[in-house]
Amino acid sequence: MLQQIILRSAPYSASLTDTQAGQHNNQGTHKEIVLEVKEGSIPPMRPNVPRAACAGDLYQLMEQSWSEFASDRPPFSRIKGFLKKIVGRGSDNIIDHLLERMEIYANNLEEQVAEKTRQFMEEKARSEELLSQLLPKVIAAALTRGEVVAPESYESVSIYFSDICGFTTICAVIPPLEVVTLLNSLYTLFDGIMEEYDVYKVETIGDAYMVASGLPIRNGRRHASEIANVSLRIRRDITSFPLPGKLHESLKVRIGIHSGPCVAGIVGHKMPRYCLFGDTVNVASRMESTGEPMKIQTSETLKDLLDKTGGFELQERGEIHVKGKGTMKTFWLMGSLDGNGTRLAAPAAESSITATRLETI
Structure with missing residues (x-):
């Protein structure tokens, strides 16, 4: 602001006299100037103001105001008093008005910066929340920090695959929009179940649903029981899932689960995916398809x-x-048992999830 007062020109621009004479400064575009100032080089990027353009004391005051350290910068009261002294009492009203405008501008600028910062932090939080829904939270946090996430081997995890029986027939009976609505509602139900167990939803491909437990955070041998409980819960809850009027039979799923070693890691830079690799994935898929x-x-x-x-x-x-x-020996998971060996029903689904899927359908 002192530079603008002295040269009667815009920030980082040539003086009014030089501009009228066709001379311009070579300090760069607005973007280049901002980047230079932000970089904090030595000496720091500052406007070109000839020493002869003003009194020595005023030039010194301007240099102090440019200090890299806020504690070294003079307050507005000192600038105001100094300018009054330099310009003279006859122009008190003009100087008061000018400095008042400067103070209002500075205060408004601080408020705008605070508001922009708040909006940026809110947007950053939304982006991080969305990323944590697409990738495991620990992986998303590492990517946000700019870290390289290397593939990792896991000695033992459990993997779940499920598929809707007769999905091709369903697609032939109801319109495509209703198919999308049906799948969205069904997977909203499944996603709600996942939140109650120590599992990670890997992906959905069409009507196929893939879940894993024991990664990216290891949980000992508990991954097998977590996947088993998820399987029982989904099989139980899908029996009461509402369908469009054109479908008269209830939805049925095939579920296959398997445990073993695998490798997991991030694949791709655009729309990165957390993918699982290894024979365990193939066998789990075969458990579902057979x-x-x-x-x-x-x-x-x-x-x-x-x-x-x-x-x-x-x-x-x-x-x-x-x-x-x-040839492989396989088993049917029938249900869970209490301490006395009596079969238990899978825990009921959350009522809020049920309400959501009903509204969607």
Whole structure:
């Protein structure tokens, strides 16, 4: 502001006399000037003001106002008093008005900066929340900090796959918009269930739904029971899921679960995905595809983990042929058991989730 008063020109611009003579400064564009000032180079970026353009004391005051350290800058009261002294008493009203305008401008600028900062922080929080819904929170936090997330190996995790039986027939009966609404409502139900267990929703592809437990944060052997509980809960809750009027039969799902080692990591820079790789993923998918409607097929590996944990009822299915694996012994997960060995029903779904899906349908 003192530079503008001395040169009677805009910030970082040439003096009025130089401008009229066709001379302009070479300090760059507005964006370049702001970046230079922000960089804090030595000497710092400041307007070009000839020393002969004003009194020495005024020039010194302007230099103090440009100090990199706020504690070294003079307050407005000192600037105001000094300018009154320099200009003279005859122009008190003009100087008072000018400095009052300067103070109002400075105060308004502080308010605008505070408001912009608040808006930026709110937008940043929304972006981070959205990112944490697309990726695991620990991974999203690392990416936000600019860190490189390396792929990681896990010795034992449990993976869930499910698929809607007869989905092709459903798509042929109802319009595409209703199909999207149906899937959105169904997966809203599933997502609500996921929040109650130590699991991570990996992805949905069409009517397929994939969930994992034991990554990215390891949870010992508990991943098997977490996936088992999720499977029982989904199988129970889908029986009461409302359907459009054109569909007369209730939805049915095939569910397959398996445990084993895998590798997980971020794939891609645009729309990055947290992907799982390894034979465990393939076997879990085969457990679903070779299963039966409204049944939960589990591998022998996951069955052994559930036996060690206790509290689940399983029934041997026998040996089946699994593509790429040959013959495998599999089991049906029938339900959970209490301490006395009595089968328990899966926990009821949250009423708020039920209300949401009803409104959506």
